[in-house]
Amino acid sequence: MLRSHYDFAIVGAGPAGSTCANALLLEGASSVILIDRARFPRDKICGDGIGPGVITVLEALDLEHILDGYRRVTQMVMTSPLGGRMALNDSEITGQSPLGYVIRRTEFDHALMTAAVEHGCADRTGWSLEGAEYADGRWRLDLAESETGELCSLTADVLIGADGATSRVRRLLGQPFNHDKHVSVSMRILAQAEEPYSARQELNVEKELPIPGYAWNFATGSGTVNVGFVCDTPTYKADGRHLREILETYKGLLPDTLAYDEATRHSQILPLASQMPPLAYPKVQAALIGDAASMINPLTGEGIFYGMEAGLLLGRGLARAAKTEQVRARALLQYERVFRRTFTGHFRGNYYLRKLLERPVLFDRMLRAGARDPNLCCDCIEYMMGNESGVGRTPLYRLALRTMFA
Ligand SMILES: Cc1cc2nc3c(=O)[nH]c(=O)nc-3n(C[C@H](O)[C@H](O)[C@H](O)COP(=O)(O)OP(=O)(O)OC[C@H]3O[C@@H](n4cnc5c(N)ncnc54)[C@H](O)[C@@H]3O)c2cc1C
Known part of the structure; x- marks a missing residue:
């Protein structure tokens, strides 16, 4: 039975929104609604590459079983137009693998969304957000049923925009689209x-x-x-x-x-994350996560991990905040601080690496340097996939030196 008011309304039930819902509920929040204009299972245009960081987020949510039955990637290959080729095979990986999975988003996103509903999240999939207004300390959301056009509205204390690359919530918060x-x-x-x-x-x-x-x-x-x-x-x-x-x-x-x-x-x-809008809006009790906040790696195009990590961070922080506007405002700001502290350098590093590798000669040299040294190749892939905590930036410097002096 749907209520007319929720503590947390999340618009978008992709990886970012569903992770946030799961995190909120796991940390004790009880009044969460997921709104999505699509009915699940739904497809999402993507490469379907599920990076290794996703595994860590799923473990934090006790949802690693979602990966059961899928095959882990055993090889990653990159080729340049000048003939360079770098291949990383799982047989050559000595430490933890920087390779993840390839899973159809129809299946992966559905599993995450279903888990949130099983944890107690109210389900408004098949309904599109048409408008929203913040007044008297709460959000009023206007929704339309995607097929019939039937209208309804509800209220929420906090609005979380996880509605993807063309986010309506982002626009409602006054944030322009990326250049x-x-x-x-x-x-x-x-x-x-x-x-x-x-x-x-x-x-x-x-x-x-x-x-x-x-x-x-x-x-x-x-x-x-x-x-x-x-x-x-x-x-x-x-x-x-x-x-x-x-x-x-x-x-x-x-x-x-x-x-x-x-x-x-x-x-x-x-x-791309080379131009992210503000993530937290404490005055109006709102936040953006995932593609809605441009959290896509400017080099690799990966975004699932970053969106899920943001959802986890925000969900945990908000669930632990008391039910007062002031404390929630602090939790929102803390979310933005921690996310930026963790990823700003990483996104910047990947952006500069992209600028460097835009030159085919340098890209070719990089692949040839990686092909000669599986450990370097492994560390670089780990860096690019967002899991740099294990390797730091050292592989980047080693790679730059070997590329330049190859
Ligand atoms: C071609 C392509 C290839 C990619 N390949 C990879 C890859 O291999 N690996 C990787 O990690 N990343 C990849 N990405 C990026 C990745 O797809 C996104 O970063 C990821 O889907 C972001 O998740 P999200 O939850 O923020 O948004 P989404 O997955 O886009 O989910 C947003 C949800 O919001 C809903 N929504 C939108 N508007 C409304 C509205 N008004 N009302 C209600 N609901 C709404 C949508 O229906 C959707 O379900 C790729 C992207 C593209 C385009």
């Missing part, structure tokens, strides 16, 4: 492999495709292969080709044993 320079564009399609190959991830920079930019083919290990291309908006505009044409060109470079499902070909934008 073109800090937005990537992408297109992906799903395929079935004739002979399923092992779970693996391959990133290719190709001379036939816009540079800087990269294409990928990620295999789940059970037959599905996710194929796509991403580049920043100015590069895309300068290239002049339609994304579909670029994707067709990449498909032509891949083995012809892949059977593509054209109905799964879609494009989407990626707001």
Whole structure:
């Protein structure tokens, strides 16, 4: 039975929103509602790469069983247009693996959202946020049923915007969208492999495709292969080709044993963390997490881990705050402080690395340096995947030296 008022309303039941809901409920909050315009299970345009940091977040929520039955990635390959190739195989990894999983978002997001509902979260999936207003110390949210258009409204003490790359909550909070320079564009399609190959991830920079930019083919290990291309908006505009044409060109470079499902070909934008809006809005008791706050790694395009980490941090902090506006305001500010302390340097490092690697010669040298030293290759991938706590920035310096003096 749905109520008319909640302590916490989360708009968006993707990885960021569902993680936040799970964290709130696990820490003792009892009045949480998840609102999403889609009915789950729903697809999300993505490479489906679930980085290793996600495993840690799931463990913190006691939800690691979500990964049961999926195959861990056993190989990551990167290639340059000048012939360089770096491959990291799990047999060469001596410490903890920096490789994660490839899992269809239809399944992964559904499992996270279902867990939140099982923990006691109210379920308003299939309803879209149409408008919101903060008055007299609470939010009034106007919702519309996605299929019938039926309207309803509810109130909440705190509003959490986890509504993705084109976030309405972000706009309602008065935050403009990222500048073109800090937005990537992408297109992906799903395929079935004739002979399923092992779970693996391959990133290719190709001379036939816009540079800087990269294409990928990620295999789940059970037959599905996710194929796509991403580049920043100015590069895309300068290239002049339609994304579909670029994707067709990449498909032509891949083995012809892949059977593509054209109905799964879609494009989407990626707001990059090189330009993040404020995360906490204590005066109006609101916060942004995930793509709604542009938490996408500017080098790798990964965003699931950062969105989930933000959801975990915010959910835990808010659940522990007393039910007064002042204490919640402190928890919101603390969320922003800790997130920025943890990730600002990381995002900046990845942004500069991207700028460096935009030059094919340097990218090629980096791959060749990594190919000669599996440990360096392993550390660099760990750094890029957001789990730099294990390796610090040393691999970056080692990589820079070896790239420059190769
Ligand atoms: C092509 C592509 C490839 C990518 N590949 C990877 C990858 O391999 N690995 C990785 O880690 N990241 C990848 N990313 C990034 C990743 O997809 C996002 O960072 C991640 O989905 C962010 O999660 P989120 O919960 O913030 O938002 P989302 O997953 O986008 O969820 C937002 C939710 O909000 C809902 N919503 C939106 N508006 C409203 C509204 N008005 N009312 C109600 N609900 C609303 C949507 O229906 C959606 O369910 C990729 C992105 C793209 C575009």
